[in-house]
Amino acid sequence: MATEKARTQTIGAVRRSFAPWTDPAATPLIRFDNVVKRFGEFTAVDHVSIDIYEREFFALLGPSGCGKTTLMRMLAGFEEPTEGRVLLAGQDLAGVPPYRRPVNMMFQSYALFPHMSVAENIAFGPKQLGMPKGEIAGRVAEMLKLVKLEKFAQRKPHQLSGGQRQRVALARSLATRPKVLLLDEPLGALDKKLREETQFELMDLQMDLGMTFLIVTHDQEEAMTVADRIAVMNNGVLVQVAPPSTIYEAPATRYVADFIGDVNMLECKVESCANGDVHLASSVTPAPIEIAQSVEANPGDTAWLAIRPEKMRISLDAPADMTRNCFTGEIWDIGYLGDLSIYHVELPCGTPISRAWWSGRFPGKTRFSSPSRRAPAWS
Amino acid sequence: MPMAGEKGSGRLIVIAIPYLWLLALFLVPFLIVVKISVSQDILASPPYTPLLDLSQGWAGLKDYVSQLSFDNYFYVLSFDNEFIGAYGSSLVIASISTVLLLLVGYPIAYAMARAPRSIQPTLLMLVILPFWTSFLIRVYAWIGILSQEGLLNQALLALGVIDTPLEILNTDLAVYIGIVYSYLPFMVLPLYSALEKLDPTLLEAAEDLGCPSARAFWLITFPLSLPGVAAGALLCFIPAVGEFVIPDLLGGSDTMMIGKSLWTEFTVNRSWTSSSAVAVLLLLLLVVPIVIYQNIQARQLEAGK
Numbered sequence: 001m002a003t004e005k006a007r008t009q010t011i012g013a014v015r016r017s018f019a020p021w022t023d024p025a026a027t028p029l030i031r032f033d034n035v036v037k038r039f040g041e042f043t044a045v046d047h048v049s050i051d052i053y054e055r056e057f058f059a060l061l062g063p064s065g066c067g068k069t070t071l072m073r074m075l076a077g078f079e080e081p082t083e084g085r086v087l088l089a090g091q092d093l094a095g096v097p098p099y100r101r102p103v104n105m106m107f108q109s110y111a112l113f114p115h116m117s118v119a120e121n122i123a124f125g126p127k128q129l130g131m132p133k134g135e136i137a138g139r140v141a142e143m144l145k146l147v148k149l150e151k152f153a154q155r156k157p158h159q160l161s162g163g164q165r166q167r168v169a170l171a172r173s174l175a176t177r178p179k180v181l182l183l184d185e186p187l188g189a190l191d192k193k194l195r196e197e198t199q200f201e202l203m204d205l206q207m208d209l210g211m212t213f214l215i216v217t218h219d220q221e222e223a224m225t226v227a228d229r230i231a232v233m234n235n236g237v238l239v240q241v242a243p244p245s246t247i248y249e250a251p252a253t254r255y256v257a258d259f260i261g262d263v264n265m266l267e268c269k270v271e272s273c274a275n276g277d278v279h280l281a282s283s284v285t286p287a288p289i290e291i292a293q294s295v296e297a298n299p300g301d302t303a304w305l306a307i308r309p310e311k312m313r314i315s316l317d318a319p320a321d322m323t324r325n326c327f328t329g330e331i332w333d334i335g336y337l338g339d340l341s342i343y344h345v346e347l348p349c350g351t352p353i354s355r356a357w358w359s360g361r362f363p364g365k366t367r368f369s370s371p372s373r374r375a376p377a378w379s
Numbered sequence: 380m381p382m383a384g385e386k387g388s389g390r391l392i393v394i395a396i397p398y399l400w401l402l403a404l405f406l407v408p409f410l411i412v413v414k415i416s417v418s419q420d421i422l423a424s425p426p427y428t429p430l431l432d433l434s435q436g437w438a439g440l441k442d443y444v445s446q447l448s449f450d451n452y453f454y455v456l457s458f459d460n461e462f463i464g465a466y467g468s469s470l471v472i473a474s475i476s477t478v479l480l481l482l483v484g485y486p487i488a489y490a491m492a493r494a495p496r497s498i499q500p501t502l503l504m505l506v507i508l509p510f511w512t513s514f515l516i517r518v519y520a521w522i523g524i525l526s527q528e529g530l531l532n533q534a535l536l537a538l539g540v541i542d543t544p545l546e547i548l549n550t551d552l553a554v555y556i557g558i559v560y561s562y563l564p565f566m567v568l569p570l571y572s573a574l575e576k577l578d579p580t581l582l583e584a585a586e587d588l589g590c591p592s593a594r595a596f597w598l599i600t601f602p603l604s605l606p607g608v609a610a611g612a613l614l615c616f617i618p619a620v621g622e623f624v625i626p627d628l629l630g631g632s633d634t635m636m637i638g639k640s641l642w643t644e645f646t647v648n649r650s651w652t653s654s655s656a657v658a659v660l661l662l663l664l665l666v667v668p669i670v671i672y673q674n675i676q677a678r679q680l681e682a683g684k
């Protein structure tokens with residue numbers, strides 16, 4: 001466990017310094033240029049433009065049916081865009097068949113060839129590219145080692161567990177050393193523990209191979225864990241593209257805030273807005289709300305305030321400074337999760353249910369009888 | 380536990396029904412045929428001997444067994460007679476027909492499996508539709524098409540493709556046409572069921588890994604459809620070997636097939652005993668492919684689990 005953590009931290013350190021998207025001189029490896037995809041009347045992908053850079057681990061995140069797979073399939077070559085262009089290393093991919101694109105896909109269903117052994121599945125790609133026989137054997141052995149399946153080379157896919165099949169699919173798609181690896185919900189069929197382990201393995205792998213990974217997922221935790229940047233999609237439209245921390249701390253829209261992590265939404269009126277200092281008033285709190293965030297707003301506008309549960313503090317006694325950023329409420333329910341507890345707090349006016357996390361002990365008391373009065377506050 | 384007992388007997392009945400059916404309608408008649416094949420012809424009713432006379436007790440049974448002989452088998456397997464040739468020619472005709480059926484049936488099944496889901500039931504219906512008219516009538520219809528003054532010759536003459544009518548009827552070619560036409564559904568249906576199960580993302584995966592779609596057909600689609608190919612081939616080959624109606628109606632006098640020989644032996648030569656021997660030998664000949672077919676079926680059931 002300790003070594004795993006250390007390794008993840010080093011990766012994190014490398015990652016922090018990796019941000020080609022901030023460099024205006026950098027040229028993207030993959031460019032979706034105003035891409036539209038329609039199926040009949042239905043628009044699955046709606047004017048999406050994304051730049052993805054070499055060695056980036058990029059995640060497409062969004063609810064099921066929002067067009068993530070369709071976008072990815074246009075890069076792999078299984079769908080042609082209705083409008084717009086898809087470019088790889090500056091080259092327009094229009095009309096290039098899938099078998100000529102240096103892009104491999106790991107399918108959601110794995111799509112392993114059932115009549116071939118694990119080794120034959122992995123050798124399939126190199127064989128198609130006309131690699132010499134001796135080299136293929138070496139490549140297969142290398143891939144089997146990479147995914148720790150050396151002992152299973154002669155098994156057929158139906159003799160493997162779900163996790164092993166997932167590894168074979170990964171090895172098969174990596175065997176030709178593609179420029180870009182596309183992963184369509186690669187961990188969807190795995191149980192939670194295996195999924196989390198595999199996420200870290202994927203990150204290691206991507207770092208070691210120095211490849212560009214584009215992952216599709218509807219699991220926001222997965223996207224946050226693995227990706228350098230996340231593109232949040234909704235109904236075929238791109239909502240925000242940013243690194244995980246930006247997506248979490250400064251969501252561009254209400255939709256993103258709601259989709260990523262737990263959040264409390266409060267409707268507010270903008271009182272004043274100057275040099276990144278916003279004053280808000282809400283019917284749910286008597287005290288004014290002051291936040292430091294650079295948003296463009298005019299006094300009188302309606303605004304949505306999103307507060308992350310872990311940024312709130314709950315106390316039994318009123319805090320010393322009651323003049324701003326606090327409100328009282330009644331604790332309705334407490335969910336004990338071990339490492340933290342989730343409090344459902346009902347605010348006095350109306351019925352907005354608020355949530356706060358608390359990881360630690362209340363001074364003096366460990367349990368409350370609910371409902372009881374409490375004063376959540378956040379800073 | 381009385382429940383278990385009831386459940387057990389209920390299950391026994393369910394399993395017993397098909398076995399009783401096979402016993403009464405297949406095994407017993409077959410044993411009778413085997414018995415006749417080791418008897419001798421006489422002019423009587425029934426036209427063979429010996430008959431088991433149980434009233435004479437043990438001695439009767441002994442007498443009965445001593446009169447059985449394999450003479451009919453020697454007769455059938457003798458090179459002086461036409462049967463060996465007929466067996467051989469039946470196997471050849473059935474094999475060639477099966478290959479032709481595969482060549483015709485595979486593209487049809489492939490196109491059906493690739494057609495939009497919504498029209499696949501209709502296509503299936505169309506494949507099965509010929510069964511709604513009598514098999515005999517459909518074979519007779521081919522006489523009308525293939526004969527000297529038949530529809531085909533008239534059409535070709537009218538189009539100026541040929542000057543003299545083609546001689547198709549009463550040749551082996553007509554037999555092949557008849558077999559391919561009649562057995563096509565038996566080839567198409569198992570092929571379709573194998574191809575329809577094929578996951579199209581496998582082909583996408585192959586293409587993604589650098590394999591053009593024509594090659595992907597031979598590397599992925601065809602190997603995965605082999606159980607269907609085998610099932611279809613055996614389903615056509617086995618009955619085609621014993622086919623009687625088609626060579627009789629469409630074939631020439633020199634078209635040799637064992638079904639036809641059997642019919643002649645039974646109706647013209649009026650030999651129950653040697654025609655029974657022909658039938659038993661035919662069955663032995665077909666046991667090999669039938670066992671192969673059973674094996675494939677069993678393996679598919681296993682894989683489906």
Ligand SMILES: Nc1ncnc2c1ncn2[C@@H]1O[C@H](COP(=O)(O)OP(=O)(O)O)[C@@H](O)[C@H]1O
Nearest residue numbers: 039042044062063064065066067068069070071
């Ligand atoms: N070949 C197709 N024909 C018609 N509609 C399609 C096709 N492929 C995808 N769609 C539709 O496009 C939408 C987006 O699909 P998809 O990209 O698979 O979503 P996601 O991967 O985000 O779950 C869905 O509503 C789906 O029904």
Ligand SMILES: [Mg+2]
Nearest residue numbers: 068069184185
């Ligand atoms: Mg999808």
